[in-house]
Amino acid sequence: MIYRDMVAEDYEAAYRLWENTEGMGLSGADSRAEIVGYLERNRGFSQICVHEDGTLAGTALCGHDGRRGYMYHVAVSSDSRGVGVGRELVSRCLNKLRANGIAKCHLMVIESNALGRRFWESLGWQYRNGIELYSQDTHI
Numbered sequence: 001m002i003y004r005d006m007v008a009e010d011y012e013a014a015y016r017l018w019e020n021t022e023g024m025g026l027s028g029a030d031s032r033a034e035i036v037g038y039l040e041r042n043r044g045f046s047q048i049c050v051h052e053d054g055t056l057a058g059t060a061l062c063g064h065d066g067r068r069g070y071m072y073h074v075a076v077s078s079d080s081r082g083v084g085v086g087r088e089l090v091s092r093c094l095n096k097l098r099a100n101g102i103a104k105c106h107l108m109v110i111e112s113n114a115l116g117r118r119f120w121e122s123l124g125w126q127y128r129n130g131i132e133l134y135s136q137d138t139h140i
Contacts, residue, residue, distance in 0.1 A: 001057060001085065003092060006046035008036045013056040014048065014073070021075040023113030030073075038063060045069075047092045049076075049085050058085040062093035062105075069097040069105035074119075086119060108133065 006014070011032050018024050028034070039046055042063030049057040057080035061072040071093055076086045097105055107125070109116045121127070 001083075001088075002050050002052070003047060003088060004050075005044050006039060006048045006059060006061070008032075008039060010048055010056070010059075011035055014059045017056055017059060017075050017077055018073055020078075023110055023116050024073065024075060025110050035061070045093060045096050047089045047096075049080070049089060051080075058089050060086075060089040060093050062096065064097060064100065064102045067102070069093075069102045071105060071107040074107070087123065090123060 014035075015026075015030065015032075018026055018030065038061065045062040045064070047060045047062065049059075051057055056077065058074075058076040060074045063070055071090070074086060074089060076089075094105060107120070109120060117127075
């Protein structure tokens, strides 16, 4: 397995993985232009894992706002699960955040995504109840 920073050229394979990952929520914010912009603004934080033959095994989008880190689209292909790919991607992202002075990282999991919730809990992430998420499009 080869771990490295995610770059724009990884988008198509990453999007295919996200489309085929149960519990993953996708929207217009996951267009090529949006993801490439995110990668550019957060250069070196997002990580991928590829097999020796170059096929994608997993992704983790990661960035920060200068105060808190955020992870999105942590996904591992079904044929690559159970060997630590997700755990390593998360570790690499957290190390990048820590090296840049970011002491805490947040993520969102769709409530019905039991597999995702189990994964994060197995890594020791704390479920935060009592927090409500509000969203609004900025083009209104």
